[in-house]
Amino acid sequence: MAMQKPLPIATDISRPFWDGLKQGKIQLPRCDDCQTWVFYPRRHCTHCFSHQLSWQEVSGQGTLYSYTLARIPTMPEFADEAPQAMAVVELDEGVRLNTTLVGLAEDEIEVGMTLAPVFAKVNAKGDTLLRFTAPNRETTRDETPSLEAGVDGKKQVPFDDGPALASLVTGKFGDWSNELTIDQELVNRFAELSGDDYWLHTDPERAKRESPYGTTIAHGALVQILQSRLKIPLDFELTGFSTMVNYGSDRLRFPAPVPVGSKVHARARVKDAEPTRKGTQVTLEVHTHVVGQERPSVINDLVILYR
């Protein structure tokens, strides 16, 4: 689940800068006495310490002073941008700012390249960040995670909003996850780890002769925990919580076997979602199936606690 990216909080000193961005304008303080441009905004001139500054609009044209592609997210909530194109941009006025590059392929990025501003609206309130790209490309972006269809089409639901949570409950299962092959090697490793090395799981020769399935089968518990490796699509995202823990299961059944060598996938629905004294409890009914099989191999009413 995505955490919220930090947002700038304007101060009395900086407000014209952020308000300007909302209107598609870049305004910077400039010293009336020595004409020095100042960024980030301050009430004094960093060259002569004069307090006679006025806000002036600039074009936002500049050059790339330096950059890096962060292959490991600098903060978990920026994982969606990986690799993050972190940049220092020097505006034509000489000031530099920390920002990110958008709309550029990795091999297009070069220190010294000319850049133009991109006004990136990041929420419904209209808060706008100043990003950069090559000239004559996009000049505005809407990065708003809207309630109905955000950047990745997910509904954002505050984790403590009872009515919104109730609206998530549905009888209809979502789309299938990715598929995962359960091979003998994986089953053997689980047998070793759990100590459950019953021949029905680990002895293909004997299983061929004696098993009702004609082959070894995976442990039910293994198929259950492999849900962690299946990306199960959900059309919503809870926001605003600080921790999320697996609280256990209300129901766990293994109605059908998973013969070793089969592919499995899973889908889920929200069975229940409500704020409680302990936090918000969301019950996901997760069904794991052998691909193509009607009957689920695992039914898990998984309870997740958000606080």
Add this chain to the structure above:
Amino acid sequence: MTGLTGNAAIVGAAQYKPEKYQTAPQMFHLEQVADLAARALADAGLEASALDGLVINGPHFHEASVFVPAMAAEYLGINVNFAEVVDLGGCTPVGMVWRAAAAIEMGLCEAVLCVLPARMAPFGPDEDPSWMAKAMRYGGHSTAFGAPEAEFDLPYGHMGQNTGYAMIAQRYAARYGYDPRAMAKIAADQRTNAQFNPQAIFHGQPLSVDDVLASKLVADPLRVLEIVMPVAGGAAVIVTSKEVAARTRNRPAFIKGFGERLAFKSPSYAQEMTETPIGPAARKAFAMAGVKPSDMDAAQLYDCYTITVLLTLEDAGFCPKGEGMAFVREHDLTWRGDFPLNTHGGQLSFGQAAAAGGMSQVIEAFTQIAGRAEDRQLKRCDQVFVSGTGGVMSEQGALILQGS
């Protein structure tokens, strides 16, 4: 010029062996201060009553955020004539040592404990450890309302040291060219040194240039083996007057020169991010000591990243600007080589115990001068250059240490 006369010296040291946080002992910071003090005094052959000065870290001190020196002096059981908190990130140890030397030369005190506890403190019975996760999440970045970095950096994901140092390296590459093998050689040569230092966290694990180049790219062009590993640890040194030094048991390392320079927090606002603050700091230190880079028998350069070492070699004057890569290629940087660099392994191979990490460089300089570096002892070691670096090359300091 004004400055130190060079009559104060490091006479004793103590340093916890770097360990992984998960397995290191947990101790209150006050307890670590007392333990490190006792060990450093014993190393010097001095009695506790000799101490009359205290320099300590303020930020990240576990049991207090204000009145730290008074609390630590009381806990130790000493009275001091000089108390100081140093808040310079990785440059803190270098900053501590010259402040102690200056106080001694001014006659304020005669024996100063400079101490940096960096093991974790035990959690209280009802303590919610999540505050720590939160504190670590933003590292050295302030999230306070009105903090420029909270307002202008964090919303863009600019956070942590890796990307800052990577951007410095990238700009260096654009201005002067870049040889990834030379950069990797810095890490590999230092790792060779660590094979002769049983205290180093990577002792027993040699590393080749190819290993470094095959390691994961973290932020272009920096790879994971060019980045320091955080460890639990802690360190202390004792700085005394010449008179007190005369009755200690090791060859003292006299503090002959120092320099310090701060100009920004984010290198984006540096005049030129590839010309680092160690330049002016080192020039001041060399001038004060009346020596030059080529007089040094060893260099213990702060090495949070390989790029830090490269830029320090250039800006401190060991080679001309833009020729650092060639310098690294042409010299053997191991303790047996023609340019002994970070002879203990550097923090890259010794481990970085938070702000105490830079003390490993100070202590290695003292250890080499005192002739006590055992398997990695330099044949001749009378003069050593030490650097410290805090933030993203934002605060740097230099020391010139000399044997008597």
